[in-house]
Amino acid sequence: MEANPRGIPKAPFVDNVDQYMKTDTVEATLRKFTxxxxxxxxxxxxxxxxxxxLEQKIPxxxxxxxxxxxxxxxRGSDQSVETLFEVNDTLYAHATIPPTDTVNLWLGANVMLEYTLDEAQELLSSKLSIAKTSLKEAIEDLEFLRDQITIMEVNTAxxxxxxxxxxxxEKDAVSA
Amino acid sequence: MSTDKFPLLQREEERDVEVTWEDQQRINTFSKLNTRLESLEDEYKKQKTEKEYLDDLAMEIELLDDEQPVPYKIGDAFVMLPLEKAQNRVEKEKDAIDAVVEDLDSQIAGISAEMEELKKALYSRFGKAINLERA
Incomplete structure (x- = not known):
């Protein structure tokens, strides 16, 4: 059976209803379509x-x-950065960040790892582009699924x- | 059986028009474009509001004392920035969002035009047997 790149099968289009209905009853066919x-x-x-x-993860x-x-x-300047950082949803505290070359990234599973700024940027950029690709694919799949649903609905109708x-x-033939 | 928004083919309609694969593809495309249009319109509204906020911000920021650093939100934290730096950032964000809004606008126009074409083609084939209007 034909399928899209993520292996979702294509819905069969009924080309000619007369032909198609030769093999099965109306009830069975409609049930199959539903x-x-x-x-x-x-x-x-x-x-x-x-x-x-994904739409939540990307931002x-x-x-x-x-x-x-x-x-x-x-980086490279000797001035520290004054910040207000989030302690909790509605609570911020002052923090001074001295000049730094490294940041710690939360990797999940209770692990935080220190990266140089360049490495961190590279890692985050690649994560971002992967997430964006997955989002694009998910949207493609959704459009594909919509197509298949529409085909099944038209078939049913x-x-x-x-x-x-x-x-x-048949009724006309009987009464005639 | 109909989609959520469009009763695509009305059951009781008895006009004898065979649905060809080409028709089916047109119907699919139309339905797909409609979904795409909806999500683009949502996004457009969101970005438009964001743009208005930024425009307001750009006005307000002019009135601030330029001796005082301003807390500027980057990520989840506020960074104290000299006014000028903050203004530059606002300008940059404004330019970025302008480009996004413009892009969305032209995408929406393109899709609407394409949908009109499909509508014409489908209505001329199926007449009242098909409903392509938004509920």
């Missing part, structure tokens, strides 16, 4: 969550990067219409 559509919707939901988490990386870039600008028409013709 099932496929709900599978796509399930995937869509999980991708939406993935997108939301956080950008913030860290902005600070590292600021400290890089200050057409089979349904086809059935309504067939029933009416």
């Amino acid at each position: 099932e496929a559509a709900s599978k796509y919707r399930f995937m869509e939901n999980s991708k939406l969550q993935q997108r939301a988490s 956080e990386i950008e913030k860290s990067l902005a600070m590292v870039e600021f400290l890089t600008e200050k 057409r089979v349904y219409n086809w059935d309504v028409k067939r029933r009416r013709m």
